[in-house]
Each structure stands twice: as C-alpha cells, then as structure tokens.
Amino acid sequence: MNTQDSAGSKTAGTQYLLDIETMRASACRLLTENAETPGHDELEALTLRLRGHIMVAIPEVETAAGQLPKDDVPRYCALACVGEARMRLGLEPDHGLSAGIAHAQRLARSVNALCDHYENLGGQHS
Template sequence: MRATSRLLLAEDAEPPSPQDLETLTLRLRGYMMLAIPVVESAALTWPEDDVPRACALACIGEARMRLRLEPGRNLPAGIRHAQRLARSVNALCDHYQTVGGEHR
C-alpha cells in the first residue's frame, strides 16, 4: 500500500501516464475500501475518549469523503486526486499501526 502511494508522493516521482494513473487510482481506491473497515474495527476497540481512536475515526471520515470524489477531467487534476487518495492510504496505514495493527 505504501509503495503504491510513494509512486505518486515521492519528491522524485515521475508523473504517471493516463493509463498508469487510472490503474494507480483504482488500486488506491481498493486499498482504501479494504483498510477503512479494518482500521475502524481496531479503533472502535479503544475507549471513546481516547485520542488515537478519535484521530483514526476522523481519518476514516476523510477517506470515505475522498472515495466519493471524482477525478478531474485532465491529467494534472487526476494526478492531484490520486495524490489525495495516496495520502489517505498512508494515513490509514499509520492509524492501523497506532490502534493496534501491524505494519503494512
């Protein structure tokens, strides 16, 4: 998951072709759809007033919102959309580690 995110977020990342961008976007969306319920399940085991739980649940809310968004109509807008998805994937991985999961 993180390796895919790095393809878009690394400082030296090359802009993907339109075909590669479509593949990356679909892959990131799939990762998010898999990670959201796992992170949510782990977060809900924490006490309601715990900060890691609140942060993880906020991240999940943002990730769900990003899943509802459509990519832009041109390549730069599509890349920005995919980068946002990649940041959500990284955040979900971070929260999974924080609330009791293992490193992905």
C-alpha cells in the same frame, strides 16, 4: 473460503491482515519528491489500486479504533481519518491529467494515513 488481494490477505477467520508495505509502495509512487508523472493508463490503474487499498483499510482501522474507549484521542483521530478517506472515495477528479494526478495524490495521502493509524492502533500485518 479464503480470498486475497493486493491490499490484504484474508485469514482463516474474518480479520484481514493489511499488507502495509504494498499499500505504502502504491502511495509512494505518487508522493515521492522525484516521482515520474504517470501516463493516463498508469494513473487510472494507480487510482483504482489506491481506492482498493482504502476500501480494505477502512474497516480494519474502524475495528482497531473501536476497541479503544470512546473518549480516547487516538480513536477519535483514526475515525476522523476514516471519515476523510470515505469522503475522498466519493470524489471524482476533474478532467485532465494534472487533475487526475492531484486526485490520486490525495487518495495516496489517505492510504498512508490509514496505514499509520492501523499500525499505531496495533493492527496486524501480513
């Protein structure tokens, strides 16, 4: 059975093709210089979307990195990024809108970094 979500689309096999454009657009919503401050409901939706993007990207980046030699620098960097993204998934923001925005911005930076590593490691796009 094939499934789809906003971060990637499942192919007939077992590999996801990440929708890098959508993932970067979600991250950009919080990271651009003139970004409007989201309201509570929009922030909650953005945070959930970013968490979903990270959860889909992590195994893809790990798979791509795993194809490189163990002493390869891009492999090491990609896996370090995965570790940081996992750590950020485990964090909860403090109370308040500004703390929630800061938390979501950190998630957005992880999304961008995972996209960079995925592309640099030759990952396929949808």
